Structure formats: structure tokens, C-alpha cells
Amino acid sequence: MFYVWLRMVLSLKIEMVFTIVFSCILIVYCSNPYAVNPAEFTLYTKYLIPIGVCVWLLVSLRLHLLITNSVPIDWIAINEIVERPKKIVANQISIAFLCFSILQMLIAGIIASAIIIAFSSGWDLFAFIFKLYLIYYALPFAWAWVTGLSISVVYVYYSRKRAVLFICVFLLWIITLFYLEYGLVSFNVFIENRWPYIDPLLHLTFLKENMLVKLAYFICSIGVCFILMKVRRNIIGISISVILIIFVTFTTYNVQNKSQLDKILLANDYKLYHQIKNETHGNIKMTDNWRITGVQFEPESRYPIQIELTLDKKENVVRFSINEQFEIDHIKSEDKNLSFKQQGSIVEVETNGVRSMVLYYKNTFGSSFYPLTSNVILLPFEANWYPQSTHLNLYSIDSFGILHTNVQTKSCKHVEIIKGEKHYRWHGDKLDCLSIIKGPYKQIKVQNTKLFVYEPFLTKSKNYIELKDQLISIRSELCRLFTKLKNTSYCTNKNKIETIVIIPKSLRTTNLSLYDSTVSNGYYTFYVDPFLDVNYKPVTVHIEELATFLIPYRLLNDEQLSFFISQYLIEKLDIKSVGYLRRIMDKYPVKLEEWDRYTKLPVDEKEKALIQMVKEMERKN
Numbered sequence: 364m365f366y367v368w369l370r371m372v373l374s375l376k377i378e379m380v381f382t383i384v385f386s387c388i389l390i391v392y393c394s395n396p397y398a399v400n401p402a403e404f405t406l407y408t409k410y411l412i413p414i415g416v417c418v419w420l421l422v423s424l425r426l427h428l429l430i431t432n433s434v435p436i437d438w439i440a441i442n443e444i445v446e447r448p449k450k451i452v453a454n455q456i457s458i459a460f461l462c463f464s465i466l467q468m469l470i471a472g473i474i475a476s477a478i479i480i481a482f483s484s485g486w487d488l489f490a491f492i493f494k495l496y497l498i499y500y501a502l503p504f505a506w507a508w509v510t511g512l513s514i515s516v517v518y519v520y521y522s523r524k525r526a527v528l529f530i531c532v533f534l535l536w537i538i539t540l541f542y543l544e545y546g547l548v549s550f551n552v553f554i555e556n557r558w559p560y561i562d563p564l565l566h567l568t569f570l571k572e573n574m575l576v577k578l579a580y581f582i583c584s585i586g587v588c589f590i591l592m593k594v595r596r597n598i599i600g601i602s603i604s605v606i607l608i609i610f611v612t613f614t615t616y617n618v619q620n621k622s623q624l625d626k627i628l629l630a631n632d633y634k635l636y637h638q639i640k641n642e643t644h645g646n647i648k649m650t651d652n653w654r655i656t657g658v659q660f661e662p663e664s665r666y667p668i669q670i671e672l673t674l675d676k677k678e679n680v681v682r683f684s685i686n687e688q689f690e691i692d693h694i695k696s697e698d699k700n701l702s703f704k705q706q707g708s709i710v711e712v713e714t715n716g717v718r719s720m721v722l723y724y725k726n727t728f729g730s731s732f733y734p735l736t737s738n739v740i741l742l743p744f745e746a747n748w749y750p751q752s753t754h755l756n757l758y759s760i761d762s763f764g765i766l767h768t769n770v771q772t773k774s775c776k777h778v779e780i781i782k783g784e785k786h787y788r789w790h791g792d793k794l795d796c797l798s799i800i801k802g803p804y805k806q807i808k809v810q811n812t813k814l815f816v817y818e819p820f821l822t823k824s825k826n827y828i829e830l831k832d833q834l835i836s837i838r839s840e841l842c843r844l845f846t847k848l849k850n851t852s853y854c855t856n857k858n859k860i861e862t863i864v865i866i867p868k869s870l871r872t873t874n875l876s877l878y879d880s881t882v883s884n885g886y887y888t889f890y891v892d893p894f895l896d897v898n899y900k901p902v903t904v905h906i907e908e909l910a911t912f913l914i915p916y917r918l919l920n921d922e923q924l925s926f927f928i929s930q931y932l933i934e935k936l937d938i939k940s941v942g943y944l945r946r947i948m949d950k951y952p953v954k955l956e957e958w959d960r961y962t963k964l965p966v967d968e969k970e971k972a973l974i975q976m977v978k979e980m981e982r983k984n
Contacts, residue, residue: 375422375425378422381421382422388411389415389470393407393496394473396481398481400894401484401491401819402495402818402819404474404496408500411500412503415500416504416506416537419511420507420511421511422508423463423507423508423515424511425511427511428515430455430456430459431452431515432519460508467504470500471497471500474492474496475488475492482901483822483823484823485821485822485823487818488822491805491821494570495570498574502578505581506577506581506584509584510533513584513588516592517529520592525591528601529587529604532587532604532608533584539612540580543612569738572738576615579614583611590604590607635732638707639758639759639766647682648682649682649683649751649753650680650683651752652674653672653673653674654672654675655671657669657670657789658788658789658797659787660799661785662735662737666692666723666725667726667735669722670721670722670724670749671721671790672719672720672722674718677714679713679714680712681714681720682709682711682712684709684753685710685748685749685750686733686746687707687708687757687758688732688733689724690705692725692726694712694723696714696719697717701713708747708754708755708757732768733746733748737785738801739801739802739803741801741802741866742798743770743881743888744796744797745771746770749794751773757769765872765873767872767878768872768876768878768890769878770888771878775883775884775886776795776884777795777796778797778884779796780798780799780800780813781799782815783804784799784801785801796886804816804817805821812860812861812862812863813862814827814862814864815862815863815865817866819867820865820902826901826904827863829907830906831863833907833936833938837914838854840935844970844973845919847919848918859885860887862887863887863888863889866888866889867892867893874892874894875946876947877916877925879913889910891906900939900941904941908929908933908938908944911938912925912926912943913925915928921980922951923954924976926958927969928973930944930969931969931970931973934969
């Protein structure tokens with residue numbers, strides 16, 4: 364058996380060279396240490412998959428032709444040498460497929476290992492990258508392998524004419540698939556801007572659909588093979604095969620089109636931008652004579668969010684604010700519609716004396732800021748997706764026309780985070796803070812602290828522990844220095860960090876802003892640029908520096924002071940600087956002379972200078 368396989372391999376010298384060269388190129392490209400995102404290697408499918416499919420189809424076809432021709436089934440059957448001669452061929456085909464599968468898993472392992480080394484990550488990211496490779500690369504290559512097997516079986520055991528027809532049909536199918544893929548609007552976006560293929564909305568959240576589409580093509584190839592083997596008349600067999608291929612191709616194409624969110628998201632962002640730009644509220648007072656007593660959440664429903672409000676006493680008008688991204692379709696009480704008016708983020712309801720009502724949100728994909736789809740849901744409590752009794756400006760447009768998201772926080776005694784659920788219901792007396800998250804996020808527990816991390820940001824447990832320790836150290840320093848903070852929940856909860864949420868920023872906003880974090884009663888959220896250059900530093904190192912100015916700004920609401928505090932904390936706590944402080948200072952006006960004097964001071968003197976700055980600020984106020 365060994366010598367038979369050795370002869371086959373030697374007969375495939377050219378094909379083996381192609382395979383080795385292609386596999387090496389694939390590994391080198393996908394293990395790129397200069398990538399800005401661990402999932403970036405999935406971008407390369409656009410040119411590596413067409414080449415890879417051709418290479419593996421050629422290798423599979425040649426190898427299986429050698430296997431099927433090397434075993435004279437008819438002669439063995441006539442001489443009754445073996446009871447089931449076809450089993451010999453089946454075993455050899457199985458061994459070949461096993462070798463192919465092992466090679467693909469080996470390549471996946473090499474790529475995943477290289478990426479986790481480059482990104483200082485651990486097992487979680489390894490498993491994630493391994494899975495991505497199998498879905499985006501191994502499945503298409505397996506499809507080409509099985510197609511080559513099918514063609515060779517039809518060629519040797521049934522009819523050469525049918526095999527030629529099979530090859531023609533398959534080539535037309537491949538051309539059609541590539542035309543549909545490369546003709547999509549999303550690919551044009553890819554040419555101009557690569558973000559949709561790394562952003563979780565348009566890429567990582569559709570893994571299941573992507574896998575199912577590839578499996579559909581895989582099964583369809585096997586089905587075509589069986590049709591050509593079993594149907595005697597060539598014209599009938601080819602006709603049925605073509606009908607099956609057309610049905611599978613355009614069914615999957617339509618399904619994929621429904622998952623293409625780029626047009627919808629960009630359109631919604633454009634609509635939201637102009638709505639905010641033209642928004643004028645004046646000094647409109649909200650009412651607080653109501654409380655949330657029920658939440659029903661079903662993203663695939665016609666009304667994905669339903670909120671029940673109960674009034675403390677009868678009032679003619681209820682006025683509240685919500686994130687202007689979400690529109691209310693109608694409001695009901697006792698099966699009767701209530702009259703209401705929504706202008707941007709402000710909603711005013713004429714109650715007609717009722718004591719409770721249900722708000723029905725419109726069925727919308729939302730925007731790329733806080734998406735709401737069956738695959739990706741990002742509704743953190745700070746997004747103000749449910750009614751608020753205060754008017755919070757979540758979005759703002761600067762003088763350059765750039766849209767900013769101010770993830771304003773509110774005081775929360777408790778934050779409930781619902782992870783990975785499509786359907787959720789809550790009933791109670793009063794809702795505190797509720798976040799619903801579904802998509803490419805991993806839930807981790809480290810030293811009694813829960814972490815919800817965007818999967819491409821995954822790193823080792825020791826890095827999360829270091830981040831937690833630094834957040835505790837930052838809190839200790841701030842609470843020691845500033846008497847103003849000592850009685851706040853930030854300082855009274857000693858050594859208590861309940862939850863840390865790490866979310867990629869929407870790519871429709873600026874990559875760095877003072878508004879990119881929330882801190883509330885032991886709950887921390889950090890919005891991080893998804894194109895972080897984390898090649899030699901994990902995401903936690905980036906957040907450590909970001910926290911030195913984001914947290915002080917949230918607590919003290921002073922831009923200049925937060926920069927001075929950041930420089931002091933970086934030096935005092937020996938935090939590795941990635942350069943964020945310098946970058947954020949470029950975006951906001953700073954007194955350069957005062958800053959230059961301050962940076963030259965030793966750490967102890969910086970501390971005294973900070974205390975003096977705070978005293979002056981309090982005296983002015």
C-alpha cells in the first residue's frame with residue numbers, strides 16, 4: 364500500500380509543487396504580523412479562494428483519477444479475489460480525504476498560533492481564529508476536493524462524456540459564483556474601504572450563514588455527482604443537475620443579500636446624521652412621573668422592542684427622551700392607541716388619563732452605532748435605548764461635520780447584562796440599567812470580575828488581571844487626590860469591579876474621543892477602535908492608557924485637567940504609553956506653556972500641582 368501511494372505522489376510532482384507553494388503563500392499572508400486586527404486574514408479570501416479552489420480541484424482530480432484507475436475492479440470481481448473490490452477504492456479515497464483534512468487543520472493551527480503570538484493572546488483567540496479559517500478557507504477547498512473526486516468517479520466508472528459535461532457545468536457554476544460575489548456592492552466597498560470585512564456587523568456576525576452557504580454548495584456537488592451516476596440519459600442528467608445548481612445558487616444568493624447590511628447601515632447613518640444636524644430642541648423639560656415596569660425584546664418581530672410604562676399618578680402628558688436612532692411606531696393602552704409626537708430624541712405622549720402604556724418600537728436594523736439584528740445586538744444601558752427621564756445628547760456633530768457618540772453614563776445601582784439571547788422579557792417595579800449584547804462577544808470571568816470582550820480583542824487571562832489591577836490603582840489614586848470624589852459610588856466601592864465590557868467603536872464615528880468610556884458603580888465600558896495596532900501589545904495595554912484620561916474626564920468633566928491627571932497616572936503607575944494621550948490632546952485645545960512646565964516636574968511635584976489645579980477649579984465654580 365505504501366509503495367502504491369508513493370508512486371501516486373511521485374506521479375503528481377507538478378500538482379504537489381503547486382500545493383506546497385500555495386499553502387506556504389496562504390500561511391505567510393494569513394499570519395501577517397503587521398495586521399491591525401486578528402480577523403484581518405479573512406480579507407484575503409477575495410483573491411486566495413479562487414486560486415485555492417483551482418489548485419485543490421486540480422490536485423483532487425489528478426489524485427482520484429490515479430486511485431480509481433489503479434484498482435481494476437472488474438478484473439478483481441471476475442476472479443473473486445476480494446469480495447467487495449469497490450471497498451478498496453473507497454478506503455483509498457477516505458485516506459486521501461483524511462490527509463487533506465489533516466493538512467487543512469495543520470494550516471489552521473499554524474495561522475492561529477502565529478496570530479495569538481503576534482497579539483499576545485491565549486486559547487480563546489486561538490479557537491476563534493481556527494474556526495474562522497475552517498469556515499472561510501477549508502470549506503471552499505473541501506468543496507473543490509469533493510468536486511474533483513466526483514468528476515474522477517464519473518469519468519472512470521460511468522461515462523467520459525458525462526465527466527466532461529460535469530466539468531463544463533462546474534466551471535460555469537464557479538464563474539457564476541465569482542461573478543455574483545465580485546459584483547456585489549459589498550465588494551466595491553471592499554475595494555474602496557476594507558472596514559466592512561473586519562467590522563463585526565458585516566463580517567464576523569454572519570459566520571453561521573457563511574458556513575451554511577458553503578455547506579449547501581458542498582452537498583450540491585455531491586448531489587450532482589449522484590444524479591450523473593444514476594440517471595442513464597445524459598441530457599436528462601445534465602438538465603436536472605443544472606436546475607439543482609441554479610436553485611441552490613440563487614437561493615443562497617438571496618439569503619446572503621438579506622444579510623448584506625452595508626447599504627442599509629450606511630443609509631440609516633446618513634438619515635440619522637441629517638436628523639441630528641437639523642435637530643432643535645430648545646429647553647424642553649422631561650417628566651419623571653412614570654417608571655418602566657416591563658421590557659419585551661424580540662429582534663425578528665415587527666416591533667422588536669416593547670417597553671411598558673406605568674404612571675405614578677394620572678397626568679395629561681408624559682415626556683421622555685430616547686436614543687434618536689430608535690423610532691416609536693405606536694403607543695397603546697388597553698388596546699387603544701395613544702396620540703404621541705416624536706421629535707428626534709424627545710417623545711411626548713397624550714395619556715388621556717391612563718395609568719399604563721406600552722411603547723412599540725419600529726422594526727429597524729438600527730445603525731452601525733447600536734445595531735439591532737437577529738445576528739448582532741448591541742444595546743448597552745448607556746445607549747439610552749429605553750426611555751429616560753432626563754434629556755441626554757447622545758450624538759453631536761462637530762465643526763468639521765464629524766458625528767460623535769457621547770456614551771453618557773447614568774448612576775446605576777445594578778447593571779444587568781443579557782448576553783447572547785434573542786428573546787428577553789422583564790417585569791418588575793422599576794428598571795435600573797439593562798444591557799443586551801449578542802454577536803462576536805466572549806463572556807469571561809477573571810477573579811470574580813465579568814468581562815464581555817469583542818472576540819478579535821481576546822487576550823490572556825493575566826492581561827485582564829493586570830488591567831483590573833490598574834483600574835483599581837487608578838481609582839485609588841483619584842480617590843486619594845480629589846476630596847470631591849470621596850463620597851461618590853466610584854470611591855465608596857473599594858476594590859469592587861463588577862464588570863468590564865470591551866466594545867469596538869462604530870466606524871462611522873471618530874476613532875478616539877473623550878466620550879469613549881462609562882464608569883458606573885463598579886461597571887466599566889470601553890469603546891475601542893477596532894483597528895487597534897495591537898501587534899505586540901494586547902488590547903488591555905491600550906485600555907490601561909485610555910483609562911488614565913477617559914475615567915477622570917467622566918468623573919470631573921474637565922478636558923485639561925483629565926490630560927494632566929493622565930500624565931501623572933502614566934508615570935506614577937508605570938503604565939505603558941501607546942501614544943493615546945498625545946493623540947487626544949491634538950484634538951482638544953491645551954495650554955502648551957503650562958503643559959510643558961508640568962511635564963518637566965517629577966511625579967511628587969505633579970501630584971501637588973494637580974491638587975492645586977483642583978482647588979482653583981473648585982474656587983472658580
